[in-house]
Amino acid sequence: MKETTLKEIAEALGISITTVSKALKNYSDVSEKTKKAVLALAEELHYTPNSFAVNLRTKESKTIGLIIPEVVHHFFSNVINGIIAEAEKHGYLVIILQSNESLELEIKQVALLINKRVDGIMLSLSNESNDDFHLKEILRKEIPFVQFDKISKLIPSSKVIINDQKAAMEAVQHLIDQGCKKIAHIRGPENPQNAIDRFLGYKKTLEKNDIPFNSNLVYTCIGAGFEEGFNFAKQIIEEHPDVEGIFAVTDMVAIGVIAYLNEIKLKIPEQIKVVGFSNWFISQVISPKLSTIDQPSYEMGVHVFDLLLEEINIRKEGKEFKPRIVELETSLIIRESSMKTN
């Protein structure tokens, strides 16, 4: 499946990528000799001079669309990198659209991708998304479609997910094992399934350990960012000065929590322990280093593309496609913020 690249032709002939590209476009400032050498090698290696020209013959655009809530997010950025690396290997270009957690934008972007006739669509739902008729449109048009991370369970497409509930259970059990009994949870927004599942993991683990669930210890984010973490930490300490542990829905929220606790000089982990979720890069360079759940983000991107390609190829052959669900393993990473101290 691997496509020949301009770089390979350039290296084989000892000339620049630019010269190869110019030669293929018949620019006048490239010598006839070089042009001939490039064209001969391009033909030998089955190079496709313009991958969009393929469009006309095969009706494939070799372009796929990715809709993602926000790219500034460390987790999604790594998913994007995984998707692009894998797509490049197979000669696909990735169009990225950022929904900004808005259902309205997401609906428009799905329409745009359908309209631009991409070969497939990959999507992680915005927090605002509480309906899925625009996703049904993708299925109705039989466009290869993979959902990942924030998904609609009811839409029968391929999916790449983690087990958020199980991962949250591991995080909370760890806090209990370190001696915490009174544990607050800063949860994600109302809609997304992964925020619900992480909350359920928290609740179930308390019950499993005979710790009564107290809804006053649960705080709900709107955006799940640094500032919300900072402000909720303040509120938690004011309302529950005897709290022993905080489980935050994402690392960015947990980092806000740590910033506040550092500010009021509460000792982490001696006086209070903190666990995040996602294992962002930043978690290992802050002080104290943050314990968290590692989500395999780059690997998730690779699986997302591979599932999409599988569907593209099966549909191309006119065969029936059965969606597949890939569940990736997470792991608890214990760092300074939740170490045992007594």
Next chain:
Amino acid sequence: MKETTLKEIAEALGISITTVSKALKNYSDVSEKTKKAVLALAEELHYTPNSFAVNLRTKESKTIGLIIPEVVHHFFSNVINGIIAEAEKHGYLVIILQSNESLELEIKQVALLINKRVDGIMLSLSNESNDDFHLKEILRKEIPFVQFDKISKLIPSSKVIINDQKAAMEAVQHLIDQGCKKIAHIRGPENPQNAIDRFLGYKKTLEKNDIPFNSNLVYTCIGAGFEEGFNFAKQIIEEHPDVEGIFAVTDMVAIGVIAYLNEIKLKIPEQIKVVGFSNWFISQVISPKLSTIDQPSYEMGVHVFDLLLEEINIRKEGKEFKPRIVELETSLIIRESSMKTN
């Protein structure tokens, strides 16, 4: 210019966005009464039910393309957010393509955007880009085009930039004012103009202060990431144990430097001072907090879109377009890593 949104119609009628969208598409599960109300209001507010249908009448796609080296980069992520927010106000959708710092991908992506007939292209060059014939193709086709941050000076398009040299001079002068004489510079890769300009700012400031320039104190990154910062810091301390200050080309490199210095327990800023560049979010939550140059990234995104829209509108009227260059102000942010200590 502001377009009516589904949300506005939904709020005005007290129904959900989904219902509005379904009504406009004539779905059977929406009552005739609701459909009538939605259609009447949509007409009154000049709502465009499907913005891609516009295409056929006006030859505008209301879609613009953005090519960016990497989205995981805090700076670029904020530029993206600025562009998207401004584009949304004016009813444009933004297609994002990530070049992964590869010239080959960048060339393909420019071709894709031209092929998909976007209304305009915004681009920040990859580090590998050392030629610009693909950019000339955009100009030749008279497609509205704005370069930003990493630009090709020779391409006469609109541009949004900062003065990298001046900003670097401010950073290095600050280190000298804090008492540093022996200052190392971890510079960016060879090609990009901004890495060259930051290096020149470093060199000129030393000369201006009668500190002889020593090329052995300059270290050149390939990718400019955390690990390079960490490893170069090790090398700097080994080769120049008496170094007093380090000026790093980006915050991520500076954070790698700080991680190494923390590891070997060299005191920052007492024994050595560190200044970064870009003011990433992470810089204010690490310990010690990093002094840096603030680049107005979100604001840059807003200007990039506005310049593009200006060109789109002028060309639409068939008038001659003269490219404009917008230079944004930067500022030095002094935090713990470069405080005066004696």
